[in-house]
Amino acid sequence: MTHSFAFAGRLGRRFLAGAAAITLGLVLTTGGLAGQAAPQLPRTDYPKAPPLPDMTGKVVLITGSTDGLGRDAARRIAAAGALVLVTGRSVERGEALVAEINGSGKGSARFYQADLASLDQARRLADQVTRDHRRLDILINNAGVGFIFDSTRKFSAEGHEMHFAVNYLAHYLLTKRLLPLIVASAPSRIINVSSGSQAPIDFDDVMMAKGYTGGRGYAQSKLAQIMMTIDMAPELEKQGVLTYSLHPATTMGTTMALALKVKPRSTIAEGVESVINAITTTEPTGTYFNQLKPVKAQAQAYDAEARAKLRALSEQMVAGR
Helix, strand or coil: CCCCCCCCCCCCCCCCCCHHHHHHHCCCCCCCCCCCCCCCCCCCCCCCCCCCCCCCCCEEEECCCCCHHHHHHHHHHHHCCCEEEEEECCHHHHHHHHHHHHCCCCCEEEEEECCCCCHHHHHHHHHHHHHHCCCCCEEEECCCCCCCCCCCCCECCCCCEHHHHHHHHHHHHHHHHHHHHHHHCCCEEEEEECCCCCCCCCCCCCCCCCCCCHHHHHHHHHHHHHHHHHHHHHHHHCCCEEEEEEECCCCECCHHHHHHCCCCCECHHHHHHHHHHHHHCCCCCCCEEECCEEECCCHHHHCHHHHHHHHHHHHHHHCCC
16 A cells, blocks of 8 residues: 655745744754753643543554653653553663553553664664554654754765754655554544744755755754645545644753753643644644644745645655665
């Protein structure tokens, strides 16, 4: 069974790539950096998502769930009774989280090691999940990298610009290969953890050989996630699959914030509420959320021609995998 995505508005305003502008919209979500989460002041006055229903018998895959937002989302979803498929680079952290969840008496978990800087590993992850499970009710594409203040381009195993490769392209491939399982599990959902930092894609220089900044690379990849979400929504809705993207919270206290020496402006708990909201929302498929509020993304997300270009490029880049 073969599925193709379809990708969505006119080029919007030029993205301001200065570090200050990037930081204002920055969402630090990755669980893939070493270290411990930056200390945060407790906060309880943020909006709360509706409670999760009983998820016993449901299977949920969360990429980048060995640390940070992904890890706490995994705990919350498992507590509702789901089987959570934990993924990440660190076997030690992954197995520790699985042991914690399995020992809690609420839900269960299983770990799959994968480095999404490699398309081959993204493919392998999808194949392992398809082999081991007969259903996948929710896919949460959360893993990410953010070399925000670094002006030196970094590359994936296949030679693609690292932000685009990890934050977007690996998840495109993972989603594509898992679609038969997700469709067979309908009603089901695909949730893309994006960012308030969004920059339009220059299709003449997607890998940013010219004028590269880490902030622009990050923001471009995050807009690509939103474009994918909107693009695949109409076709998948017909098959019982809803798709959402979201900005979880601004500069959460994750290990990425620690690595970037950025002072947290919000807590990981706020970001978890945003993910839970995407699981429970009744908003139309394809909606982009700023935390719990439906909002418009950068204008290019609604450009059907731009989405089609991104889809065609993505299919070309993952061909044979």
